[in-house]
Amino acid sequence: MTDSPAGDPTRAPEGSSDAPGGSGGAGSAGEAEIPRPASPLPAAGEPPPAGGPPNGGPASGGPASGGPTHEQVGWRPETGPPAGHAGWTPPPAGAPSLPHCYRHPERETYVTCQRCGRPICPDCMRPAAVGFHCPEESGAGGGGRPERRREPRTDFGGRPGAGRRGLVTQVLISLCLVAFVLQGLPGLARDSGSLNQFSADFRLYGVSLAWDDQYYRLLTAAFLHVNYLHVLVNLYALFVLGYQLEAILGRLRLVALFVACAVGGNTLSYLVNGVSVNSVGASTAIFGFFGAYYVIARRLRADTTQILILIGINFALTFTLSFIDRWGHVGGLAAGVLVGLLYAYVPPRRTVVQAAGVLALVGLLFAAAVIKSADLTTAFA
Structure with missing residues (x-):
């Protein structure tokens, strides 16, 4: 048999006027009478009667004995009756x-x-x-x-599968294409080398840097190109390297890498060539991507043979063709290696340290350009 939900062993047995279900034996309409135990349960702390369930628990008969189910009395066999229940006995x-x-x-x-x-x-x-x-x-x-x-991230802070893949790379490519279209507005004849006003305002031009302090050209020149072959080759390299680096580093780190490499390459070209510098192209940033990719691959202990061959071929072309700004490529590669070392060996959770390092590098490059301008204006004064 089972205990009553509020089983008080001192209450009257079934059929008395104190039994639940109203007065009399069968109870009132709509209510079923719950059978009472045949013998009172032991008081708290007393041993159970011989043959009875331990601690006043239920007998093995369960619902088959005609009493209520475990769900009706509010506990399960594997957990025992809750505290305060008639079948629960506190520890001695x-x-x-x-x-x-x-x-x-x-x-x-x-x-x-x-x-x-x-x-x-x-x-x-x-x-x-x-x-x-x-x-x-x-x-x-x-x-x-x-x-x-926490979101899953790569060892260098990138978010695999987060949002649209290669979003920053696509934006950089789009900016280069928009700038190329603006360069083609009336006034630009790419074959003859004449410039329209847009190209003249944003190319890397030493005279404007030295006398007009237009240092934004150190960055904007990376979005301009000379002809169709120039823009196609650069944008293809930007597409291949940008997608891979963005997946590894994340969006903000890729933007910082692009800016640092573009400014680094154009600044070194200005420091070496002075007022005679006159160049455009995203190759300064792309060579920086080469350098950062190599450092990260070395950090991951991956095979770097292919990237070294690619860097060697591009440097061979750089120092063979006379119309290429070789110092811009060298400066971009050096800046990419420095930023790559920062990303590879500073834990990605220390984002502030990485950001401070990139900002410090870009600030030093701009400071070097300012000092160069001061020297040039003094020399020509």
Whole structure:
């Protein structure tokens, strides 16, 4: 037989006027009479009667004996009756106090939440990076702070599969194409070398740097190109390298790399050639991508044979063809190696350190250009 939901062993047996279901034997209409135990349960702390269930628990008969189900009385066989139930007996005086789950007081447990320290049973355990959390601390119980789930990232800070792939690379390519179209407006004849106003305002031109302090040209010149072959070759290289580096480094790091390499290449060209410098092209930044790619591949212990061959071929062309700004390529490669070292050996979680390093490099390059301008104006004064 089973115990009554509020089973008081001192109450009258079934059929009396105090039994639930109203007065009399069968109870009132719409209510079923719950059978009472044949013998009273032992008081708290007393041993159970011989042959009875331990701790006043249920007999083995269960629902088949005609009593209510476990769901009706509010507990399950594997957990035992809850505290305060008629079938629950507190531990005897002097017994060691065992921790119980804060959500299921009838369950003993030795596991605690790693955040709040409350004891939790297996049903309440939520796996965490270290140990387990309770439902409230993991965000599953409502009212607690939700567990922060970190986005997966590469070893260098990129987000695999986050958003649109190669978005920054596509934007850089689009800017180069838009600039090339603007260069083709009336006034530009690419074969004859004449310039329209747009090209004249944003190319790398030493006279404008030295006398007009137009240092924005150190960056804007990387978006201009001379002819169709020039823009197609550069944009193809930017597409191939940009997509791979953006997947590894992330968007903001790729933007910073492009800016640092473009400024680095154009600044070295200005420092070496002075007022005679007159060049355009994204190749300064692309050579920087070569350098950064090589450093990152070495950091990953990958095979760098192909990238070294590619760098060698491009340098052979650089120093063979007379119309190529070789110092711009050298400067871009050097800047790419420096930024690549910063990205490869400074942990990506230290974003502030990486950003400060890139800003410091760009600031030094602009400062060098300013000093060069001061020297040129003094020499020609």
